[in-house]
Amino acid sequence: MQATQENTHADDNRLAYVKTVDVAALPQDVQDSAEGHTQLYAVHNDTGEQLALVADRRLAFVLARQNDYTPVAVH
Structure with a gap:
């Protein structure tokens, strides 16, 4: 029983990194759908x-949390 609890806590610390991306650096099809x-x-x-x-940005953090990740910003 103890091992199960430890594993659960380890899974709680999954990190998701949120970073800004310039649309111009993305593939053309993604640029076309970036809506300005x-x-x-x-x-x-x-x-x-x-x-x-x-x-x-706010949506990126919410999305990470909804999928059991802890979001952190990348500078």
Whole structure:
């Protein structure tokens, strides 16, 4: 029973990194769907895999939390 609780706590510390991305640096199809935005917000896991790309910083943090990640900003 103790081991199960420890594993649960370890999973609670999953980090998601939120960083600003210039739309101009993205592939053309993504640029075309950016609807006039010059910057988007990418959400990455701790291995660098992109999990999401959204138009609003607040949404990026909410999305991470809704998926059991602890979001942190990357400067």
